[in-house]
Amino acid sequence: MSDFRTQIQAYIREQALPIDKYSHQPRLYQLATTLGEGLVYDDDVLYAAAWLHDLGVFIGHRPAEPSELAAWDNVAYALKTVPDLLHQWQFPIDKIAAVLAAIAQHSPQQTPTSLEARLLRDADILEQLGAVGILRIVSKVGRDTRYPTFAEALATLEQNLHHLPNQLQLASAQGLAEARIALLAQFIRAAQAEAQGQPW
Known part of the structure; x- marks a missing residue:
C-alpha cells in the first residue's frame, strides 16, 4: 500500500520556496481537521488538498518575470499539475476529482460544494x-x-x-x-x- 501522505509531505518540503512557504501546509491541515472535529469527511481528500493547493505559488513553479507573475493563476496551475503527482504517489484514483474540487474552491470568493472544500476554505481564511x-x-x-x-x-x-x-x-x-x-x-x-x- 502506497504511503502517499509521506510522499506528499516530502515533495512539498522540497518544493516550498521561499522556505517560509512550507509552514502553511501542515498548519492548514491541522487547522482544517480541528474545524472538522465531529464531522464526517474524507481525510485523504482533505490532506492532499491542504498540502497541494498552493503548489503554484512556489519559486520554480510560478513565473519569475514580474509581468507574468502579476497575471499568474496559481490555482489553475495546481489543478493542471496535481493529478499527475497523485497518480505517481498511488493516491486513490476515485478521490482525485474531490481533491481537485477542494483546491479549486478553497479561495474566499469561491463557493465550496463539499465538506472537504468547506473545511479547507475556512481554514485558509483563518490563516x-x-x-x-x-x-x-x-x-x-x-x-x-x-x-x-x-x-x-x-x-x-x-x-x-x-x-x-x-x-x-x-x-x-x-x-x-x-x-x-x-x-x-x-x-x-x-x-x-x-x-x-x-x-x-
Whole structure:
C-alpha cells in the first residue's frame, strides 16, 4: 500500500520556496481537521488538498518575470499539475476529482460544494487573520510585487479584517476567528497610531 501522505509531505518540503512557504501546509491541515472535529469527511481528500493547493505559488513553479507573475493563476496551475503527482504517489484514483474540487474552491470568493472544500476554505481564511495572517503578509514586503512597502501590506491586512470574517461558513471557524479578528484589529490600530500619519 502506497504511503502517499509521506510522499506528499516530502515533495512539498522540497518544493516550498521561499522556505517560509512550507509552514502553511501542515498548519492548514491541522487547522482544517480541528474545524472538522465531529464531522464526517474524507481525510485523504482533505490532506492532499491542504498540502497541494498552493503548489503554484512556489519559486520554480510560478513565473519569475514580474509581468507574468502579476497575471499568474496559481490555482489553475495546481489543478493542471496535481493529478499527475497523485497518480505517481498511488493516491486513490476515485478521490482525485474531490481533491481537485477542494483546491479549486478553497479561495474566499469561491463557493465550496463539499465538506472537504468547506473545511479547507475556512481554514485558509483563518490563516489570513490574527498573528499568523500578520506574519504571512509582512514577511512578503519587499520581495513580493504586491507589497513593495509596508503600506500595501497594511492595506491588505485591513481588507482581510473587513471582508474575510463574514465569509466563514462553519460555526467552528467563526468561533476560532473571534480572537484572531480582535488581535488583527488591535495590530492595525497600533500600526496606524505609531505611524502618526507618516508614509510607510
